[in-house]
Amino acid sequence: MCTGGVGGPKRQAWDLKGKFSDMEGKVRNYQTKVKATNQENEALKETMVQSQSRVVEMEKTLARQKSQISLLLEYQLILASMPYSLLRYHRTIIYSSKQLSIKKLLFSRNPIKNLILINFFSFFYEKKTLARLQVTVRDQEEEVCSLKDTVVQQKDELHAGEMDRRRLHNDIQELKGNIRVFCRVRPLVEGGLSKHIQLAASDNKTITLAKTEEVRILGACKTADTQKNYNFNFDRVFGPQSLQQEVFEEISLLVQSALDGYNVCCFAYGQTGSGKTYTMEGDECDESRGVIPRAVKQIFRAAEKLGAKGWEFTFTASFVEIYNETLQDLLYSGKARKGLEIRKSTNNEVTITNLTYERVCNEDQVLGLIMLANRNRSTAQTAQNDRSSRSHSVFQLDIEGVNVGRDVKCKSTLCLVDLAGSERMLKSQSQGERFKEMTAINGSLSNLGIVITALANKESHVPYRNSKLTYLLQGCLGGNSKTLMFVNIAPEPDSFGETLNSLRFASKVNDCVIGTANANRK
């Protein structure tokens, strides 16, 4: 029998039923195949979806890894660029965190024991820090000690230098002489130069007074002019053009001696109107200030500088007027003070009872006192016409210095005196009060000359007590002091006689050599 199925015998043309059945078989076959293919297809689709999601995931992982790698690379770069110390610091942090974890672990196991352990660690650490600090402190203490030694050494050197300076300064002063005389010629009121006063152009130590006299020529009825010269030499002669500053420069070294423990006395001698007050006090205007304000300024400035070398000074000022052999306190503004007496203590210190002794700390205070003294002096002057010309004014600054560190003390007095006019009045012209004044002035001024001469001749008795002036100046004249005299001269021709007298007096003083001064130092 013939079948039309697959692989079966070929059907007969008429066998339609067989053929149909074969066809149905074939369709079923195909359907089964399609079904299997579809199933396979579905499985493949699922596999593809799974693969795709795996691809996505893998891509994500890759991206993550890529970013991690780039992060690592960056980190590596940073690490490489980090300085070594930072790296060490980093390691320390790691080490510390490790230590911390160990401590935490220990602590979690036995809190009390480990608390002790932690304390021990911090104690150990602090002990180490302390030891380090102690070493630093010791080093610094050693450094401070050596610096202190240097300071002490430098202070010693400074003190030795200061003592050397004082000694040399004194040597210079001694070479110049303990009594020096400066001559100062006042300018003419109308200006120009006086013919009878000649100053040597070559040096500034000589002054010549020239007198022209008419003499009758013997045997003839003629007269002729002859010139008589009087020559004088002094330590320094200041002409009419000399400035206050120039004059002070010459005596500033002497003023310095007062701070070094030497008594210093500076007085101006000359006839009325010759420039004594101008030289000693000067005018208000700065460049016209005289010796007293300049000396005061110098003293306070120098004292301040010596302060850096361990010296401390105390200053006491007084201002006295001697008129008709009576003392007046110029720092007292009330009615004339009574009971002013000169006293000499056992240690040869001269003081005045009832006198105002004013403690002063600076230049301005002293200048204030000088102004007060001038006011008080002019009040007295109005009462007695032109009294200031006929009285001596004595400004004294007592100086006491102490250098505690060196156990050295010094004591001295700076004495600045504007003397009364030295002119001699004709006895016939002076009567009553004037005669009394004249006698007092002449007496005290001539006694000043006598005292200086007695000191120069080293006489056993020096008549200090013969006048109030010399009694008061006793401490500042003589062996233990340095003295400077200004002889002021008026240039007018009619003052010739007085000028000659003044120069003769000054010349006598200039010839005196007073013994070596010793500093009042303990």
Ligand SMILES: Nc1ncnc2c1ncn2[C@@H]1O[C@H](COP(=O)(O)OP(=O)(O)OP(=O)(O)O)[C@@H](O)[C@H]1O
């Ligand atoms: N070197 C000088 N340069 C300029 N003027 C001067 C100089 N010396 C003195 N005089 C002036 O001369 C005048 C008299 O001087 P001063 O009063 O100082 O004299 P004196 O000697 O002190 O007089 P007295 O004895 O009356 O006090 C004053 O007007 C003063 O200013």
